[in-house]
Amino acid sequence: MSTKTKILIVMGTRPEVIKLAPVVIGARKRPDEFETVVVTTSQHREMLDQMLETFQIAVDFDLDIMKPNQDLRHVTTAALDGLHGVIGQVKPDWVIVQGDTTTTFTGALAAFYHQVPVAHVEAGLRTHDKRQPFPEEINRRLTTQIADAHFAPTTLSRENLIREGVSEDAIWVTGNTGIDALFLTLGSEPGETAPSPTGERRLLITAHRRENHGEPMERVCRAVLRLVDEFPDLHALYPVHLSPRVRDVVFALLGNHPRIELGEPLEYRRFVEEMNRAHVILTDSGGIQEEAPSLGKPVLVMRETTERPEGVDAGTVRLVGTDEERIYTETARLLNDDGAYREMARASNPYGDGRASEKILAALAR
Ligand code: UD1
Ligand code: UDP
Numbered sequence: 001m002s003t004k005t006k007i008l009i010v011m012g013t014r015p016e017v018i019k020l021a022p023v024v025i026g027a028r029k030r031p032d033e034f035e036t037v038v039v040t041t042s043q044h045r046e047m048l049d050q051m052l053e054t055f056q057i058a059v060d061f062d063l064d065i066m067k068p069n070q071d072l073r074h075v076t077t078a079a080l081d082g083l084h085g086v087i088g089q090v091k092p093d094w095v096i097v098q099g100d101t102t103t104t105f106t107g108a109l110a111a112f113y114h115q116v117p118v119a120h121v122e123a124g125l126r127t128h129d130k131r132q133p134f135p136e137e138i139n140r141r142l143t144t145q146i147a148d149a150h151f152a153p154t155t156l157s158r159e160n161l162i163r164e165g166v167s168e169d170a171i172w173v174t175g176n177t178g179i180d181a182l183f184l185t186l187g188s189e190p191g192e193t194a195p196s197p198t199g200e201r202r203l204l205i206t207a208h209r210r211e212n213h214g215e216p217m218e219r220v221c222r223a224v225l226r227l228v229d230e231f232p233d234l235h236a237l238y239p240v241h242l243s244p245r246v247r248d249v250v251f252a253l254l255g256n257h258p259r260i261e262l263g264e265p266l267e268y269r270r271f272v273e274e275m276n277r278a279h280v281i282l283t284d285s286g287g288i289q290e291e292a293p294s295l296g297k298p299v300l301v302m303r304e305t306t307e308r309p310e311g312v313d314a315g316t317v318r319l320v321g322t323d324e325e326r327i328y329t330e331t332a333r334l335l336n337d338d339g340a341y342r343e344m345a346r347a348s349n350p351y352g353d354g355r356a357s358e359k360i361l362a363a364l365a366r
Contacts, residue, residue, distance in 0.1 A: 002035070004033060004034060004035045005033060005034050005035070005093050005094065005364055006034075006035040006037070006090070006091075007027060007034055007035070007037070007093065007094045007095075007119075007364065008037045008038075008039060008086070008087060008090050008092035008094070008095050008096065008111075009023065009027075009036065009037070009038050009039070009096045010039055010040075010083065010095060010096065010098075010103060010104070011038070011039075011040050011041075011048070011098070011103065012041035012042065012043035012048070012075075012079065012101055012102070012103025013043055013044045013047070013048065013101050013103060014044055014048060014050070014051050014265070015099065015101075015178075015285075015286065015287045016098045016099060016101060016104070017052055017055065018051055018055075018178060018181050018268060018287065019098050019099065019122065019176070019177045019178045019181060019287070020096070020098050020177065021051070021054075021055035021057060021184075022177050022180035022181055022184060022356070023121065023357045023360055024036060024038060024055075024057055025184075025357075026357045026358060030361065030365075033361075033365050034361070034364075037060045037061075037090050037092065038057060038058070038061075039059070039060060039061040039062075039063070039083065039086045040059050040061070040062050040063065041063045041065050041075075041078075041079040041082060041083065041103045041106070041107075042062055042063055042064045042065055043066055043070075043075050043079060043101065043102060043103050045064075045066045046242060046265075047241075047242055047265050050265065050267055050268075051268060053267075054267055054268045054269065055181075055268075061086045061090075063078070063079065063082035063083070063086070065078040065079055065082060068244065069243075069244050069245070072135060075102040075103075075106075076102050076105075076106055079102060079106040079107070080106040080110055083107050083110035084110040084113060087110050087111055087116060091114075091116075092116060093116075094116070094117050094118070094119050094364060095107060095108070095111035095118050096118075096119045096121060096364075097111075097118065097119070097120055097121070097147075098120075098177070099121070099136075099140070099286075100122075100125070100133075100136035100137070100139040100140035100143070100286075101136070101139060102135070104120075104139055104143055105139040105140075105142050105143050108120065108142070108143045108146040108147060109146060112146045117148040117149070118143075118148055119147065119148070119151065119364060120143050120144065120147035120151065121151045121177060121360060122151065122153055122157075122176060122177070123140075123143075123144060123147065123150035123151055123152050123157065123161060124150060124152040124153075124157030124158055124160040124161040124171075125140060125153075125157055125160070126140075126141075126157075126160045127305040127306065128305075129305055131211070132211060132304060132305050133209055133211060133286075133303070133307075134209075134210050135210070136286075137307070141164075144164060148170060149170055149172070149363065150166055150171045150172070151172050151174045151356070151359075151360050151363070152171055152172065152173050152174070153174065153175055153351055153352060154173065154175075154176075154350065154351065154352075155173055156309065156310060157173075158171050158173050172359060172360070172363050174352065174355075174356040174359040174360055175351055175353060175354070175355065175356035175359070176290050176351040176356055177356045177357050177360070178287050178290050178291060178351065179290065179294060179349065179351050179352045179353070179354050179356065180352075180355065180356050180357045181268075182272065182291050182295075183354035184354075185268065185269055185272050199233060200233050200234070201231070201233050202234075202235050202236075202237060202274075202277050202278045202279055203224070203227065203228075203234055203235070203236045203237070203278065203280055203281075203282060203331070204237050204238075204274055204275060204277075204278035204280075204281045204282070204283075205224060205236060205237070205238040205283065206238070206239065206241070206282075206283045206288065207220055207241070207246065207250075207282075207283065207284045207285075207302060208241035208243060208284065208285070209284045209303065211303075212284055212302065212303075212322055213245045213249075214249075216302075217245075217249045217250070218249055219322050219324040219327070220302055220322055220324075220327060221249060221250060221253035221254050223324045223325075223327035223328045223331070224236055224238070224254060224260065224282070224327075225253070225254065225257065225260075226324075226328050227332065227335075228257060231332075234259065235259050235261070236254075236257075236259060236260045236261065237261045237263070237274060237278075238250065238254065238260065238262050238263070239263045239264060239266045239271065239274075240262055240263065240264070240265070241265060242264075242265060272291075275288070275291060275292065275295055275297055276295055276297075278297055279334075279335070280297075280298050280299075280300065280331060280334050280335070281297055281298065281299045281300070282299075282300050282302060282327065282331065283299060283300075283301060283302065284301065284302045284303050286307070289306065289311050290308060290311065290351045292311065292316055292317065293310075293314050293316040293317065293347065293348050293350055293351070294348075294349050294351070295347065296316065296346055296347030296348075298316060298318075298334055298341065298344035298345050299311070299316060299318070300318055300320045300327065300330050300331060300334075301319050302320060302321065302327060303319060303322075304319070304321050304322075305319070306319055310350035310351065311350060311351075313350070314346070314348040314350045315344055315346055315348075316344055316345070316346060316347075316348065318344070
């Protein structure tokens with residue numbers, strides 16, 4: 001009988017590839033201990049392939065489910081159906097899912113139907129508001145109900161799990177594997193960045209959340225327009241998510257300004273460079289809230305709630321919602337007031353030391 005642990009790693013979207021890459025790379029370096037199989041639902045297509053290429057991850061099964069403008073019912077049913085088939089064929093010892101996407105939840109559910117244990121990477125994040133973010137808060141709560149091993153990034157996420165009745169023995173506090181990916185990419189921990197030689201200040205923007213589609217996204221765009229008009233040294237870079245609901249609004253409102261650069265989603269290493277060059281980051285992303293404290297970059301989060309309060313406590317992250325006036329005022333304050341800027345631009349690592357994947361693999365090998 002084989003003494004190896006057979007793991008099936010499930011991914012569907014850009015952030016899942018980034019955050020599971022360190023686990024896949026680490027496991028594949030230990031072929032005596034792990035048989036590693038990777039399945040992608042391909043809930044994302046181009047954005048997933050871009051990251052698989054960056055991290056050189058070979059995929060064993062690709063379900064290729066993405067449709068333009070897909071709704072949640074499509075992603076849920078197609079992913080569940082496909083993953084159920086793959087798990088039945090591979091018969092792994094563990095199914096590993098990450099985060100809170102629909103791929104994450106359906107991966108856990110399909111494993112449960114086969115009675116295969118589930119390991120949840122990035123477990124225990126909560127806003128405690130079931131509609132925000134939508135549908136991620138429910139995806140991660142349901143995944144918690146199913147999972148057998150919970151890899152919590154911080155002690156706070158561990159406490160959330162314990163409060164919901166998860167046994168302490170089933171929780172490991174590991175840090176976030178996103179920080180492993182960041183350090184892997186930077187070659188080491190980040191250092192100081194040199195100021196721009198042209199004297200421009202760069203604003204980096206990303207936004208994609210479903211609850212921000214429509215009017216909130218329009219308000220974000222109007223705030224960005226006001227900022228570039230008010231600050232002549234400001235250059236805005238917005239690599240636009242491929243969702244048509246995001247692109248239609250962003251290109252219509254921001255497509256015509258000489259100091260607003262709209263582009264395609266950036267390859268991860270290029271995006272990390274841009275985070276490093278940025279003066280301020282405006283985002284509704286989860287992952288960027290975790291990376292920015294390590295880089296010491298002020299992040300204004302265009303959401304009403306966050307499941308990542310550690311970055312807020314560290315001082316690098318501030319919630320500003322999607323009100324146009326508030327986004328404008330808070331960003332303008334950082335651009336006008338050096339003291340306020342320095343207060344936020346402090347590097348810290350609330351999400352771990354870049355060794356999360358090592359700890360996860362050690363637990364799974366046991
Ligand atoms: C998904 C996740 C969200 C995660 C985000 C990361 C769910 C419900 N949502 O949201 O939790 O934060 O990914 O970015 O799991 N598209 C492309 N090419 C791509 C990717 C997307 O064309 O490579 C377009 C397609 O038209 C697709 C649409 O974007 O139908 C939406 O993709 P989907 O995965 O449903 O939602 P996201 O908003 O990307
Ligand atoms: N990212 C990237 N290129 C981009 C925008 C983001 O590589 O153009 C990275 C970013 O550094 C982070 C992750 O993608 O690691 C965040 O993904 P996203 O915002 O799509 O999802 P979320 O984190 O909100 O689930």
